Amino acid sequence: MYKIPLRIYLWCIAMCLPVIAFAQADTTLSLLNQTIKEKGRQYKQQPDFYKAHTFFLAKEWDSVMVYSMRQLEKNNSSEVEDYSRYFRATGFARKGLLDEALKEYAAISQQFDFYYKVRLSIGEILLEQNKFKLAIPYFKEIEALEDTPALGFKVSSVAHNLGLCYLHLGRFKEAEQCLFKGFKMQEKSKDTLALIGSYMDIATLYYEQYQDDKAIPNFIKAYELSKKVNDFALKQNAALNMAVVEENRENFTTALNYRKEYEAWRDSLNNRNKVWELAELEKKFAVAQKQKEVNQLISENKVKKAERDRLVYTSGILLVLIAVLIYFYRQKIKINRIIEAQKVKLNDLNAAKDRLFSIVSHDLRSSVSALKSSNAYLLQHYEQKEYEVLDEQLHNSSEIANSTYNLLDNLLNWALLQTKQAYFNMEALRLLPLLEQVAYNYTAIMHAKDIHFTIDVPARAVVFADRESLKLVLRNLLDNAIKYTAGGGLIKIDAAVKKDNKVQLSITDTGKGMTAEVIEEVLKESDVLINKKNGTGAGLGLQLCKSILLKNKGALAIESEPGKGTAMIITLQMPHKNG
Template sequence: MAMLKSILFNFLLLFSSPFYLYSQGKVIQNDFFSQEIKLKAKEYKDDIDFYKAQYYFTKKNWDSTLVYSVRQLESNRNSAVTDYCYYFRGFSFKEKKLFKEAVKDFNKISGKFKFYCKVQINLGEIALEQNKFKDALFYFHAVEKPGNYNCNFKKSNAFHNIGLCYLHLGQFDKAETYLFKASELQEIEKDTLLLVGSYMDIANLYYNQFKDSQAIPYFEKAYKLAAKVKSFELKQNATLNMAIVEENRKNLQKALVYRKEYESWRDSLRDQNKVWAVADLEKKFAVKQKQKEIDVLEAENKLKNAERNMFLIVSVLLLLLFGAGIYFYREKSRSNKIILIQKNELNELNHTKDKLFSIVSHDLRSSVSALKRSNSKLLENLENRNFSELDVLLAKNTAITNAAYNLLDNLLNWAILQTAQSYFYIESLHLHSIVEQVQYNYKALLLDKEISFENKVSEEVYILADLDSLKIIIRNLLDNAIKFTPSKGRISLYTDCDIEEDFCHIIIEDSGIGMSPSLQKEILEESFLLSKKHSDDTTGTGLGMQLCKNLISKNNGKLKIKSVENQGTKFIIILPKSKKNG
């Protein structure tokens, strides 16, 4: 029990501290200080570097803030803005998690700085982030003193951080005092997000002292309140706390319910973090593009100032008006064409989607129905001790299950590809090793159908492709070859890298049932999707083939088919060679 409580204690401290540091940082960006630096920028508008530094600081572009603030400091043009520039640099480094550099610049700020209390807040937050709790207390207590009117900080945040420091230091009485002060203010302010964290820290305070009867009500308060907030992280932490509490109470049924809910919130948080990461990359790209536009405009303005005269201004205005008219006319025409094309594509996608859902639901239902019937027979034969029939039924169940699993796996990969969530990294790949890996997963199925498989790929062959997508392509085509090849047939996989200079042909050949020319043509069509039942164990939706075509295209390759009915099939994947070839 003591070990569980120790784990809970460290877990809560780990998740509580960063949340409140982040919350205070948001307050700093939107208070009186923001208005003050804008006024300073207007007052010293001739100091271009300072003006740009404050502009990018307010826009939270930390890299540009660092560049222009250091330019201003190196120029030594105006000592009145020196402290502001050091503050810009310290805060930017802090946001970039470069704490050593942040502390160095914050310590260069004069004690006479109008907003010196903000410097102390930031130093306290950095010390708390680095687990230097005594240093953090020194700064937070300094801010707590009366007379710090320019800070415009939340007292509840300061009290909570002080309580958190004392909690880490094991001074529980002081921690209790400050955590309760913080929670009381947050209840008045109706700050639900911060209040959830406060309740969890108060519960942790008691729980760490083995005061379970006092701790558990606060865990329950935090859990109930977390249901009202949008933060997946808070929901996850509050639910985990309740799971641990119920485990310690030996109420394993409730603990299991909380554990399942915790895993659900954890998965949601991971998905949210992925979305945020993509959004952050898009934002950075947009900022860079905007900066390029700004630089171009500045260059154009300088050119206009050098060449400005009355006649040129009138001429330029006329040309601009004429050009703008043509531009907007062309843009409108192009936009209308794009909208029409997108509408047609959307209609086609919707049609494909509806057909896909119909096919997949039908095939899954058929597989499940077949599995139910087979299981019923399995139970009957088990009761009658007909063991010879059991082997046949178990093999059939395995085939049905594998078919349903492959269908679901292809559906997932197809959905990821359609929603542009897949990540591609083209690299040089050793083809022979990859084929060996994929083949290993099908050994049991090959043995069951007594199909011989040969990996004839030379160990010297390297191709340029994305590893995950290449495995999916080979797996689907090999699965199809096994599915449509009768027992005691043969399958071979080999390459021909001499046909084209820059591409390698990867051939999967089987001795299966083959296909007609019309079916080959249909498969290679862009919107190919069908559902045909060739036998009791072979069902095809065309989804796997559609997925293969999309992935091959995304890997800068092509797909070809050579087949004769009842004589076998060759699927030819054409992908770029790597420089390691030959």
């Protein structure tokens, strides 16, 4: 009654072998693989075939089946067709679709280079399907071939498989023959794993025939050998076989030990799987943990980045704001400065205006009133027919009128200059005639004051200036010189050519002179008429001279010593040689 379970166990054992045969086939496929590689290169222009062969070599069976099917749908040469079918059949076999595999294998033509492989595969599949009778012819066919490494499989395993078929069919004699043939070949090639299988199968063969004496040593041999290998399934089976054998011999303790060992191996196999699973779980967990950490880091990074961006934007905006503020602040300062300058200028101009008014109201008024009283005086003496005093009084009147006119002229010109309404045209001018013309008006008064006047300027001297404004300057300077020079004094005008294409004109008098402070005040740069507290329109005249000379690209300098005299020095441009 124990035989039934035993048989079942044996089935399990037997089933292991074809699988091993497949594994062996994989390692020794070099010739087939090389050929397939060559075929792949040869049919490179057929993309599906090429892909199928690539995946076949890579053992990616799903892809192999997809591309081989695509290739088969086309019209192919018989060679391509056979290879494609072979790929597909092998794929089916590896995926466990044995019926499909068989169909494909059967469809391969006999001209196929590895037709024996096809036959072998069919045999192995039939064996796996327990169609032992059908399988036998195939194995026999293969066994008849010569055993060379080039075949890519072991004849020993073929013999073994044939033996297995006989064993299952109960044809023990033939089974014994075949198994031993395989066993001997395995012994020769020292294939331990196959040997263990053989020992167990041989043992089973004898055990089935109740030849326990022959069977048991084989079981033991299998068991001993299994200890040396690492295959848990083999160890487990060997131990189970021993347990069954001992149980049948009623050595229950030993049997129990074997069974325990068997269970241990089974557990260890399971454990190994469990360990694997655990490890997998742990790995998954670790990966999940890592992923979590990574996610956290990513989110942290995001937050940091956002923070940094915010910081950058904020600081940028702040910078812009500061820049704008600074800009406006500077603008404000600039505007303030301009306003300040304008204020000062306005004050100055206001002062100038006041000065003008004071001149008009005081100087002009006094002049005109003097003229008025002079005229009244004249009239009075005329009526009384006192003619002798008239001459002097008339001269007096004329002088007052002259100075009043000069004052008015200066006022007018000053106003014109300020408002830029005067005609201004710089040209080449002969200096001597100009001086003579200006001096002409003063000949009489200089004669009257007994002033010795000389002009020492070469007739060829030429300056580049505006005629009328230059005349005005000369008039004023000469007027001043005469005014401040006592009777019997000297007034001299001379010119000297300086470097930089300039002419220096000096009007020198022997008048009362000026102090350094007065000179400084006169020459101070300003639009304002100097505020000489005691003075008359003289300040206006000099200021006008300065402004006009500046406009003529000239300059005014004063050399003076109180009590000895003054030299008014005008620097003027000369015309350019080419113009």
